[in-house]
Amino acid sequence: MEKRYDHQKWESKIYSLWEESGAFKAKVDKSKKPYTILLPPPNASGKMHIGNVLMIAIEDLLIRWKRMQGFSTLWTPGTDHAGFETQITFERELRKNGKSRMDFDRQSLYKNIWDFVIENRELINDQIKQMGASVDWDKYTFMLDNKVIKIVTDTFKKLHKDKLVYRDDYMVNYCPNCGTTFADLEVKHIKRKDPLVYVKFPISDNKKFKGKDHVVVATVRPETIFVDTHLAINPKDKHKRQLLSFKFQNPLTGKKMEIIEDEFVDMEFGTGVVKITPAHDKNDFEVAKKHGLKIISLLNLDGRLNEKSEDLEGQKVINAREKTIDILKQKGLVEKIDEDYQHTVSVCYKGGHDIEPTILPNWFIKVDPLKKPAHEVVKKGQVKIYPKWQEKKYHKWMKDMHDWPISRQVVWGIRIPAWYDVDENKNLKITFLSKQKETITGTVGNLLKEYSLAEIEKGLQTLLAPKGAVYKISTEKPGERYLQETDTFDTWFSSGQWPLTTLGYPDSKDFQYFYPTDVLETGWEILPFWVSRMLMFGIYLTGKAPFKDIYLHGLVRAMDGRKMSKSLGNVISPDEYLEKYGADALRVGLISGTANGKDFNFPKDKILAYRNFANKIWNMARFMNLMIEESNKNIPIYSKTLESKLKKQDKDIIMSLEKTIKKVNNSLEKYRFAEASETIYHFMWDELASNYLESIKDRNDKEIALSIFRHIYLNSLKLLHPFMPFVTEAIWQNIFKSSDKPLIISSWPSLQTLPNKNINK
Numbered sequence: 205m206e207k208r209y210d211h212q213k214w215e216s217k218i219y220s221l222w223e224e225s226g227a228f229k230a231k232v233d234k235s236k237k238p239y240t241i242l243l244p245p246p247n248a249s250g251k252m253h254i255g256n257v258l259m260i261a262i263e264d265l266l267i268r269w270k271r272m273q274g275f276s277t278l279w280t281p282g283t284d285h286a287g288f289e290t291q292i293t294f295e296r297e298l299r300k301n302g303k304s305r306m307d308f309d310r311q312s313l314y315k316n317i318w319d320f321v322i323e324n325r326e327l328i329n330d331q332i333k334q335m336g337a338s339v340d341w342d343k344y345t346f347m348l349d350n351k352v353i354k355i356v357t358d359t360f361k362k363l364h365k366d367k368l369v370y371r372d373d374y375m376v377n378y379c380p381n382c383g384t385t386f387a388d389l390e391v392k393h394i395k396r397k398d399p400l401v402y403v404k405f406p407i408s409d410n411k412k413f414k415g416k417d418h419v420v421v422a423t424v425r426p427e428t429i430f431v432d433t434h435l436a437i438n439p440k441d442k443h444k445r446q447l448l449s450f451k452f453q454n455p456l457t458g459k460k461m462e463i464i465e466d467e468f469v470d471m472e473f474g475t476g477v478v479k480i481t482p483a484h485d486k487n488d489f490e491v492a493k494k495h496g497l498k499i500i501s502l503l504n505l506d507g508r509l510n511e512k513s514e515d516l517e518g519q520k521v522i523n524a525r526e527k528t529i530d531i532l533k534q535k536g537l538v539e540k541i542d543e544d545y546q547h548t549v550s551v552c553y554k555g556g557h558d559i560e561p562t563i564l565p566n567w568f569i570k571v572d573p574l575k576k577p578a579h580e581v582v583k584k585g586q587v588k589i590y591p592k593w594q595e596k597k598y599h600k601w602m603k604d605m606h607d608w609p610i611s612r613q614v615v616w617g618i619r620i621p622a623w624y625d626v627d628e629n630k631n632l633k634i635t636f637l638s639k640q641k642e643t644i645t646g647t648v649g650n651l652l653k654e655y656s657l658a659e660i661e662k663g664l665q666t667l668l669a670p671k672g673a674v675y676k677i678s679t680e681k682p683g684e685r686y687l688q689e690t691d692t693f694d695t696w697f698s699s700g701q702w703p704l705t706t707l708g709y710p711d712s713k714d715f716q717y718f719y720p721t722d723v724l725e726t727g728w729e730i731l732p733f734w735v736s737r738m739l740m741f742g743i744y745l746t747g748k749a750p751f752k753d754i755y756l757h758g759l760v761r762a763m764d765g766r767k768m769s770k771s772l773g774n775v776i777s778p779d780e781y782l783e784k785y786g787a788d789a790l791r792v793g794l795i796s797g798t799a800n801g802k803d804f805n806f807p808k809d810k811i812l813a814y815r816n817f818a819n820k821i822w823n824m825a826r827f828m829n830l831m832i833e834e835s836n837k838n839i840p841i842y843s844k845t846l847e848s849k850l851k852k853q854d855k856d857i858i859m860s861l862e863k864t865i866k867k868v869n870n871s872l873e874k875y876r877f878a879e880a881s882e883t884i885y886h887f888m889w890d891e892l893a894s895n896y897l898e899s900i901k902d903r904n905d906k907e908i909a910l911s912i913f914r915h916i917y918l919n920s921l922k923l924l925h926p927f928m929p930f931v932t933e934a935i936w937q938n939i940f941k942s943s944d945k946p947l948i949i950s951s952w953p954s955l956q957t958l959p960n961k962n963i964n965k
């Protein structure tokens with residue numbers, strides 16, 4: 205054996221050895237119990253972050269432990285398409301070449317992003333390998349593989365058949381300038397100065413409030429008053445509550461307005477009375493839904509005001525705003541204007557244009573019939589959440605869950621299999637690239653007078669169907685005169701079916717054997733978005749929850765205790781630690797830093813300690829080999845027949861090993877990983893190395909002591925293997941040079957400490 209353990213030399217060699225041994229490959233074996241884990245798919249075009257490392261460390265630990273215990277194990281790898289995020293990254297690349305997504309039709313854009321992702325995803329796959337993950341690569345799944353698309357669209361069809369799909373209005377971030385919607389992620393919030401106009405809203409019926417015949421409402425968007433029907437106050441604002449019995453007049457249209465109370469109203473803003481514009485403000489939209497208010501749009505999708513704005517119809521927002529202020533001034537309804545008002549404005553990331561929150565029809569799923577059984581299985585303890593205190597969050601989320609808008613206005617995702625007959629739906633709004641590469645927008649009825657349907661379909665960028673549009677759900681194009689929906693599914697809609705798509709639902713052999721899976725391990729922050737959805741879909745489609753246990757790990761914070769973020773400059777890159785200290789030290793260091801699912805600071809000291817530990821156990825093996833060589837004797841294989849020759853310290857260390865095995869098993873059964881790793885660490889370092897090893901140097905019956913030592917050491921290596929797979933396997937390979945059975949598939953130490961053929965080869 206070399207003097208020192210060199211992780212850089214061993215890690216890739218050992219990984220190849222495992223792969224070649226076939227140890228990762230899952231086998232349907234009816235004589236064995238299955239044990240299954242799904243790797244939560246990282247972003248295919250992203251890089252591994254420290255949270256991914258923790259996740260892989262924990263899952264690999266569980267799967268290796270169960271594999272050694274004789275289960276038929278399956279750990280499925282895969283990557284996510286990460287809809288919006290990936291499209292943004294890709295568009296950034298486009299901009300470097302002076303292009304944008306608007307230069308492509310939908311299909312070409314999809315194809316280009318596909319190529320980009322495939323080119324990049326080897327990086328994350330390599331990183332998963334570097335971590336030592338014993339996943340079955342034959343089962344690799346990408347979220348946009350055909351097999352996934354088929355299952356996901358079939359589920360949508362079933363939901364539709366079961367009358368759980370509908371279309372309804374939903375508020376999106378719309379940029380009239382770019383002519384498209386943006387995800388929340390794509391919206392930037394900037395500070396800006398804008399005039400804050402204090403508008404008088406006349407009180408009806410000659411009533412007065414504090415001696416005045418009007419109330420004042422401050423707004424940066426006076427043009428939206430055209431569609432306002434309600435004012436609002438905060439119920440805690442005692443002075444203003446008498447306004448609740450008043451009626452008001454719309455300062456622009458003269459129409460009657462009412463006032464409501466809602467806690468969302470910021471008493472500190474303006475005068476404490478606010479106006480509600482449900483069609484163009486996210487908060488107002490929520491309030492309107494809650495109070496059943498009418499939702500009236502003011503804007504067309506080209507960013508111009510519609511007929512609701514009377515004489516201002518056809519004007520762009522900015523012009524209309526100035527003109528509205530003039531109209532109000534003429535009516536004597538402007539109290540004052542604060543020209544220096546500083547506020548936060550949402551703009552699109554692409555061109556910095558003002559975002560117009562707009563109502564667009566979206567696809568929804570009725571969640572009640574899906575969420576009830578998913579909630580029940582946790583309530584009844586059929587699915588257990590570890591740590592238990594996280595359960596509260598689940599119950600709250602399930603209680604509060606509303607119908608789910610599942611459509612997204614991006615290309616990079618699974619396209620919704622809905623089709624519109626263009627003759628039946630003449631008012632479909634279309635944007636497409638013509639043969640001349642011009643962007644053409646209009647209703648399909650009008651466009652078809654000038655362009656062929658084939659040209660429109662080929663250059664199609666977006667299609668907007670009004671709420672009442674007639675559609676067909678179908679995987680194939682249902683007829684000549686149809687156009688497909690351009691929206692894609694929310695990524696959680698497809699990843700929510702991950703247990704089904706990765707295992708080959710409904711009739712593959714793997715699915716029948718390995719489903720339901722055993723434990724779903726992930727960060728607690730995606731419990732509501734992901735875990736709940738997997739439970740919903742799993743039960744809806746199979747009648748069985750997709751996993752028995754849910755283990756939620758805490759977030760790894762920066763060393764300074766803050767959340768890691770690029771802007772704070774405290775992001776820890778796994779690569780640096782992998783290179784310096786090795787995968788084992790990083791893995792087990794993180795694991796031993798966890799505090800039963802609580803968030804924790806990056807445990808650099810633990811990583812260093814375990815790097816030293818790797819060297820320590822390496823040296824123990826060298827020392828053992830050396831002593832065996834020096835003794836020049838045949839060291840008997842440890843067995844019960846040696847019992848009569850044992851000294852007290854021998855019996856003690858054997859007992860102690862028994863206790864350690866028991867404790868490690870118990871801790872792992874309860875998902876107490878830090879406790880388990882520390883138990884082995886202290887046993888090997890303190891009891892075996894510092895005490896027992898020291899004591900045998902002076903013994904006359906060295907062959908007995910060495911026999912015991914070898915027995916204890918090899919069992920300890922096995923216990924440590926799931927935590928530190930590389931160094932333990934490297935040692936194993938050094939000890940058993942001719943062994944055809946690597947440590948990864950050796951059997952887990954049993955409690956009787958009986959001689960094990962495999963150890964004593």
Ligand SMILES: [Zn+2]
Pocket residue numbers: 379380381382383552554555556557
């Ligand atoms: Zn824009």
